[in-house]
Amino acid sequence: MAGVAWHYVLKFIITGDAAVGKSSLLVRLTDQRFLSNPDPTLGVEFGSKLITIPEESKVVKLQCWDTAGTESFRSITRSYYRGAAGCLLVYDVTSRQSFLNARTWLADVRAHADPNLTCILVGNKIDLCAEDGQPGRRPREVPADEADRWAKEEGLLFVEASAKSGENVEAAFVQATRDILDKIKRGMFDNDRSPGVKLSRPSNNTLTLEDDSTRTRCC
């Protein structure tokens, strides 16, 4: 049977401006393929993936909620921030505006999400400004070191990736996962208390569900 064994279940959200490639990143992660012409996401879509963190010898199940970047869905997508343990904040390296808007998105995430949330800034579409001038190439508008500097200021992780080539996509998730695992080790996420992190006994009998007591929140 689906003998899935994992040590942790982590909830991730992917957010950022419309058309920066959030859905493509997720599909690249889960299906190892590139969506060449995706439709805009309506509301939220779900995808999941098991990854292994070798040095911790931990198997982690990522539950990713890919949110819509379009303004009209803002209020809906906000509902997902609170429950997440990790966040991929995506911008497009060939669009300065999307990088500038990342500030707004970050503010939004900070306002609604768990304070311990790990956020990684992902500059997507680096394949478009690769050195060898292919057709459809677009100039880079956000220098890597500028983004890196801003990420450091805000305490974010940072990586540049390409959903098309697959470069750094899994790495981005792995990097964020490591950070979360590290936080767990330091006791910042109390397993029972954060909705975004769930400890699961490996290869547990699927008949028993974790009985996690949930706390009431008033927001």
Next chain:
Amino acid sequence: MEFLSQTYIALRGPTGAPQSPADTISRLADRLSPSTLIADRRAAVLSLKGLARDHKADIGERALPGLLDVLQNDAEIDADIGKAVLETLNVLCEAEDGASAAARELGFKHTDQVLADEKAAHKIFALVGEQSFYLRFAALQYLATVLQNRRQVVQGHFLKAPAGPTSFIVILDDKREIIRNEGLYVVKSLISQSPEIQKILAFEGAFEKLFNIVLGEGGIDGGLAVQEALACVDGLLRFNQSNQSYLRASSLPPLLLSLLGYPPDLPHDAAPPQQFALQLWDDKQKRANAALVVSIIGILAKSTGPNAHDALTFAFNRCLVEIGLASNMPTTIKTQALRLLPTNLSILPLAHMVLTPYIPVPDTNGEEWDWLEPASGLDALVELVLHGEYNGILEGERRTKDGMELRAAAMGVFQNFVQKDEIREAIVQAMVPPADASEPAPVTPLLYALTAPPAQPLTSAAVAPTHLAAFLFAHLLRGSPRAKALALSIVPRPSSQGAGSFFVPADGAPAAPEPEAEEADEPQSLLSILSEHLSLALLARARADTPEREAREWDRLLVGYLTLLAQWLWEDPGAVRGFLEAGAISMLVEPINQTADTDVAIPGLCAFLLGVCYEFNREPGEITRSTIYPILTRLGLDMLAGRITHLRDDDRFKAVGPDTVVLPYPGVLAPHPAAGAPKQETDEAEVWFDWAFVDFWKSNYHTIEKAIATDPNSLSASAGQDTAMMVASLRDVIRNQASEIEALQAQLKSLSATAQERETLHEQIASLSTELQEAQEKSREVEKEQEDLLVLLDELNVKRRRDKARMREAGLDVSEDEGDEGDEDEE
């Protein structure tokens, strides 16, 4: 009590004069203003609550804004006032189904007023998150009411509410049963038709909580809470791809199987345990719960996504098959399970699956069960279609609606299973006698049922196997020329031989009387057996003394034969010839010619079949198109066309849809109308046509209508002018293609010529380059040689000069050197 008397005094006023309700209400409404003491406000709300039921309109008009203010400002601080204001609002907004139109209108109006401001809705969601029992409960009840009235508006507010989803998940964890149950009810209507809310709740862990409830309440043996929780799971999944993949990727789905007692990790070759197959199903609640679990399994089994062949999908589908064919689950659940099997059955090796069907021991009231020999899934399926659940032991003569629905569902599975040509052909092939052996092919249950001679008097129980076998056989043949060709060579053992006692082993000495027996009872082909039974049935039907109920059964049998033949003979001239030679014309003409009959189905089908015979009679034989044509004209072409079209108007034909095959049996024809027929007869049901035939007939009857009017000598009258046009267009296509081919060939030729040229050029280059190399080498050698020679010459020159000098010294005569000469010349 104290506050009541105080209120009373306040209301009575100083004069004690009688007051109108409107006055009282406006006075109470004034007291709701925030400037008063909270105790006063509480008293006012409670009084309004008491008046609410009788003076809805007045309170709505005067006090609603005040109540909403109280809700906004005080409810959270003071649980009593919160509860009271919510209950008052609840009364104001109620719009019960039974109430008068005006009252309902008022309820809707108040609901709209409350929901006009999203703040009120958000406050209610926040109150749901409160710990206080009464407050939480009242908030949930009020939510249930407004959801019922204006679901979409509430859903819109919910998506924007800051505290929305989280508080609901908390409710599902509430240990207080009343709250949790009310919460389940609210969640169920909240998620209805809103994929966004469904996703958010899934994100917040609703699935986990709901399954916790199901498990905590004892699985499918649990009560109403289990049913509600499962209904919520169903609601979260249905039409929601994202949630389906979420749940599939979680560890929960195997739980669904274990809820039914089916081990999720059952090995492929092991039979499911008896506690799965045989359970007690007397409890109505358990049936409802199990039905929900099965429907959820069905959703997940269909949403395969990229991995259609994973173990989970297989386990789901196998579980559904086991439920349908080898369990004692309630008939409706079996039907549901079979219907939920995916239409693309290729992932399920139905023919290789081994099942152990169970049947109840007669007269034990379903308490004792026997298990039958293990059978392949396909055999069990065919058995179920032909003979009904448990071989009809429980139902006996009666055809209950549930039982017929189950057989129809099994028919659907069979139809899906034989979609692939290879599978159909393999099944038909198994009925064909092997070419070399003297031994006829074994009679499969399907063939046996199909060729069973109609018993007299005919009962419904006897008709069903043959009638349904005709449907199954039609599924095998429809649209497959190869399967039709194979079917022509089926020669079943004469059924009179019964279990084959006659039978001489192939290696044994042939018994002496055998040849005679052969002559007397020569094995007939399937087609001729069918036509013989058809004519028998037509005769029996025409007899005047047949009771009405039995005549109906004869009609049903005829429908089976006629629909099968119509689909078999379609586009199969070989089968048409066989059928005509078996005396088809006279047998078909008879019922068409009947005038006084009210029944339209049989004449219509006969006319259609006659048309098919005429249209596809394309092979030379005794009966040609020219022989049939005069018969058609004598019957009247218009009349024939009319008969065909009238089939469309038959109620039994009209009622059939893709999902409705089973029709209620008309009560008038109940078997003992005089003897005060028992009420249960009303749920008796019957099958006449299947959708596949209706579909076939609807797409083809027009062709036949036209075909009967065409001249016997016209070549392909498939559809009269249409065909001519089609032929012309096809000719055009062929001509175009031919010219295209020509052009392409020419192109190919020129291309191959150039290719050849190129090749020779290549060769030339190669040879030239080697030649060149050789030449270069040679020239290099020559050069070297020359150099050597020059050196030698030089040496010789030197030597010669030296010798000359020596000779001159010696006074010898020496010839002038060239060099010297040159010198002289210069001088």
